[in-house]
Amino acid sequence: MEFEKTPENTPERRRAEPEGCLIVALRIPLRIVVFVLVVPVRMAWDALVVAGRFLTDTVLRPLGRALLWVGRAVFVWPLVVLWRYVVVPAAKALAWLGHVLVAVPLGWLHRRVLTPVGHALAWVARRIGAGLEWLYARVLTPVGHGVARLLKGVGLLLAAAGVGVCTAVAWLVRHLLVIPARWLYERILAPVGRALAWLVGAVVTGVGAVLYWTTRILLVLPALALWRWVLVPVGRVLAVVAREIGEALGHAWRVAGRVSLAVGRFLGTLFRWIFVEPVKWAYRTVLTPVGHVVRDVVLRPAAEAARAVGRATRQALAAARETVRQARADVRRMLFGEPRRPEAVARREPTGPRTRSLDSSTTALTKD
Template identity: 65%
Template sequence: MDLQKPPAEPRQPEGCLVVAIRLPVRIVVLVLVVPVRMAWDALVVTGRFLRDTLLRPLGRALLWLGQVLCVLPLVGLWRYVLVPVGQALLRLGKVLVIAPAVALHRYVLIPLGQAGRWLAQGAGAGLARLYARVLTPVGHAVVWLVRYGIVVPVLWTVRYAVVAPVRWLVRYLVVVPAQWVYAWILAPVGRAAAWCVLGLWRLLGLLVTGLGTAVYWIARVLLVPPALALWRRVLVPVGHFLGVLAREVGDALGHAWRIAGHLSRAVGRFLAALFRWGVVQPVRWVYRTVLTPVGHAVRDAVLKPAAQAARAVGRATRQVLASARETARQTRADVRRLLFGEPRERAVRTREREAVLRREPTPLGTRTLDSSTTALTNLTKD
């Protein structure tokens, strides 16, 4: 909470109207803002308490529950079900689909395609030779005959029998009369019409200019002075008054919010101190002076002896069980030895173990000439 007052900005000298408005506005705003600020601070404290004591542990519990109920089963399903099934399906698809398709492509389609390509290349080569050696000369001959035997004579005939007379008739029956009509009739009429339209446009411009000038002076004389008077005498003072009122209301809201913050903090401290001295301190005194000595006495008089007795009983029980197991093992070994005899390897190991336990040195033979341990005698024996 920002309870510090911001630095005041330099202001212009204020009039009596501002001073007369400020005090009642601040009183009214303070009365209205204090309950709102206290309710806001109470909501903030309640929200923080709920967040720290309820919502955050609840969110962590929900997160852990979601991991246990959703994430871990999905991971196990993906890792131990879907992945093996997918790998099995992939291998099955490779064996049943991809391998036969590759074999079909490699050993059937490729030879058929190569054979078809060879046949197509042979047919194309034959058609190309036929086109180059037969169809092309025949076509050239037909084109030459059509061009120089039919088309050229027909064109020359049409040109000198039809086109030339039609062109002469069009020139002297249409073009020459049209040029005469344009030069001696249409051009003078168009110039006269253009001059008339230009005169009418200039006359219309003069009329519009005159009307605009008249409307301007009428509006300037009849509308502008009342509008200026309304602006200067009514709107500007009302705007100044509303601006001063809005500024004072804003300042009053700021002061009232800060004062309400101080009041709310004082009330909160009072309630916290009341709760501490009325609940926390008695509970702490009861815990320190009553529960702690009682707990220590119970621990020293009951729990520790009970724990020691339980440990002693457990130790004795373990020793009894160990001795019973050892006795049962030895009894089984004796019964097996009486019934089946002791195996050779086990007897050897038993004798070696007994020798090691006794730690007696093994007897060494007497050294003679035959039992020499020199390298020369060893080589001779070998």
């Protein structure tokens, strides 16, 4: 099938095609040299990536959040407070003052002064326009019609005289200039021009042929031979070398990534065995029991004692406040006497055991 064909430029198609001895001889040394050169670069790159991620997660991101909070606290919140509690009230006050001091007086001036003056000026302008219209219709229009008729008669006379003069001038120009110039062009200038054009064309054709063959022999054929027998083979060799170097770089980069991953896992396992596991064992087997003992023997009794002292202190302070309040009340009673008790006010609600309800006869209409 046509759809099942392998593309021409894929690595599978290139491997399926027969390769020359030059490619086979270059491939293995190039891959070894490129692998030796790429492995340190890939390991350094992976180390930089891990360090960058660690630095981003532990330093840069918290620092950025802190700087963002500081910037918000230093710049944004003061500006919000200034806008909300200073600028907006000041703008509202200025708007109210502008309305009271400018808009209201201008509205009154427009309604009471400018509008009547404008109506008066419009009435005067309409009267003046009516007078000008009467002057135009009764005086200027008849005068203009008379002047137009006079100018029309004068124009007809001048046009008749001009037509005669133009006819005479045209006849003289035709017989004195046009006919001699046409004869000169047809009998002398046209044959001479054709002869000069044929001569110039022949000279240009010969010179062009000489220059063409000279350029072809001196430039085109040597350049074509150089391209065909030197540049094309050298370009093909360089293309093969560049392709092999690119494939070697890709293969070495992938293999170096696997090597770097294995080395990273080995270093991580070694770090866990040397540092993390001992620290975890010491925390689980030593620090945790010691912490429990300290918590049960020292911290909890100290906390209970502190809470007991706090409760006793609060009770003593409450008793002292109550004693001071009673002493102040006794002193006020001795100096000013007993305080006046409020008099009882007659309430409209019944004071008996039952309150007003819909069933009770408490109104004049339902009273028995």
